[in-house]
Amino acid sequence: MAYNALLIERRKLLHERAGEALESMFEGRLDDHLGDLARHYSRSDNISKAVEYLGRAGQQAFQRSAYADAISSLRAATDLLQKLPESPERLQREFTVFWALWVFHQAHGEHREAREAAAECLRLAQAAAASPLLLEAHHAVGVSLLLLGEFAQGLKQLEQGAAIFDPGQHAALPYVNGLDSGVACLCRGAWDLWFLGYPDQALKRLAEGLALSNPLSHPVSKAAAANIASWVYLLLQDCDAAKEQADAAVVLSTECAFEVWGAMGIIG
Numbered sequence: 001m002a003y004n005a006l007l008i009e010r011r012k013l014l015h016e017r018a019g020e021a022l023e024s025m026f027e028g029r030l031d032d033h034l035g036d037l038a039r040h041y042s043r044s045d046n047i048s049k050a051v052e053y054l055g056r057a058g059q060q061a062f063q064r065s066a067y068a069d070a071i072s073s074l075r076a077a078t079d080l081l082q083k084l085p086e087s088p089e090r091l092q093r094e095f096t097v098f099w100a101l102w103v104f105h106q107a108h109g110e111h112r113e114a115r116e117a118a119a120e121c122l123r124l125a126q127a128a129a130a131s132p133l134l135l136e137a138h139h140a141v142g143v144s145l146l147l148l149g150e151f152a153q154g155l156k157q158l159e160q161g162a163a164i165f166d167p168g169q170h171a172a173l174p175y176v177n178g179l180d181s182g183v184a185c186l187c188r189g190a191w192d193l194w195f196l197g198y199p200d201q202a203l204k205r206l207a208e209g210l211a212l213s214n215p216l217s218h219p220v221s222k223a224a225a226a227n228i229a230s231w232v233y234l235l236l237q238d239c240d241a242a243k244e245q246a247d248a249a250v251v252l253s254t255e256c257a258f259e260v261w262g263a264m265g266i267i268g
Helices: 002-025 030-042 047-063 067-081 088-107 111-128 131-147 151-164 173-177 181-195 199-213 219-235 239-255 259-267
Strands: none
Touching: 002 030, 002 047, 030 047, 030 067, 047 067, 047 088, 067 088, 088 111, 088 131, 111 131, 131 151, 131 181, 151 181, 181 199, 181 219, 199 219, 219 239
């Protein structure tokens, strides 16, 4: 037994050294070796590094449409995180992994799975008592509920997110998570209001979201706001306003080479 335990510990050490060697050899090209780095550190005692590379490997797999690999890596990261002592850093890292899972499931139309990941984001954000995480979590839960047709509960979550939003305090978030959640909470809340039968309130909420997006220097967030607005205007049967916002979404998306909002703008 003692001999076997020694072998296991030696193997763990060898895997960690292999990971360190890869980091040293490919310092400027780590993205080309994320799978190997994740595998070696996952078999070592360096859980922190394992979680880092599993998360990065999962996001890379998602970008390359290797969806099974993406889910496998992200789930492995969540399992390993449970072995770390609870701390603000662990909560932040867990949030990041579940946020990536939410994005993944949402992009694939797996809205129930997305809601589960968003609920985990909210639980972690509440445990961390961090307003940036709470803003992102309320946005994620609200969007998932909206897409599941649970408009009243979705609106409640989006309004909680909008109430937290502080342009000064949260200005850097779009550059971390890809979208201004304060703007998104307002604009998507307009969708909920329309579906709940409050078109006038929907128009007012949309105007608030667009006004908040105007001074932004983050083109993807502006494109997202314009795209969401175009669909709300279509629901409100204001075709001229819908076309104006759809055209703006296409122009902004073209400028920042963000094909998703551009394609949706063309459809709109």
